[in-house]
Amino acid sequence: MEQTFIMIKPDGVQRGLVGEIINRFEKKGFYLKGLKMVSVERSFAEKHYADLSAKPFFAGLVEYIISGPVVAMVWAGKNVVVTGRKIIGATNPADSAPGTIRGDLAIEIGRNVIHGSDSIEGASKEIALWFPEGVAEWQSNLHPWIYE
Numbered sequence: 001m002e003q004t005f006i007m008i009k010p011d012g013v014q015r016g017l018v019g020e021i022i023n024r025f026e027k028k029g030f031y032l033k034g035l036k037m038v039s040v041e042r043s044f045a046e047k048h049y050a051d052l053s054a055k056p057f058f059a060g061l062v063e064y065i066i067s068g069p070v071v072a073m074v075w076a077g078k079n080v081v082v083t084g085r086k087i088i089g090a091t092n093p094a095d096s097a098p099g100t101i102r103g104d105l106a107i108e109i110g111r112n113v114i115h116g117s118d119s120i121e122g123a124s125k126e127i128a129l130w131f132p133e134g135v136a137e138w139q140s141n142l143h144p145w146i147y148e
């Protein structure tokens, strides 16, 4: 089953949004396969955001991600990468639709609460980076009530 990497950023943790965010993915029908709270080193944050290293906001982004603990998760389900991005909303909360996490819970692009992988390939790279120990293999007993 398709998997994605979701991270609640330090602002989401500090603001007490962890339960609210997990609830949205759980209620949708996705399965939680990995979960941990971590404070990442600068070099790790730079690796995670390596694709953005040439951007003018890169240094600020790295400072933001290492400013406190984050909640790293792996979620599984049909189309979870694309649907996860829809649940999260547009990168800039000013453009995120109401009903999305960023649309409902954030104001500024540099404090946008959550990260989600942007492709299946990106997800597998990020899952390998964040969960080298692997994730839990399980399937909910509710599976036949969620999938035809």
Ligand SMILES: Nc1ncnc2c1ncn2[C@@H]1O[C@H](COP(=O)(O)OP(=O)(O)OP(=O)(O)O)[C@@H](O)[C@H]1O
Residues within 6 Å of the ligand: 052, 057, 061, 090, 091, 109, 110, 111, 112, 114, 115, 116, 117, 118
């Ligand atoms: N112009 C900007 N100014 C400040 N921070 C920015 C800007 N653009 C992006 N960011 C930060 O960098 C992160 C990664 O940017 P990217 O373009 O990959 O967006 P995204 O894929 O929606 O976000 P994420 O990778 O966090 O899910 C954004 O979530 C945001 O926190």
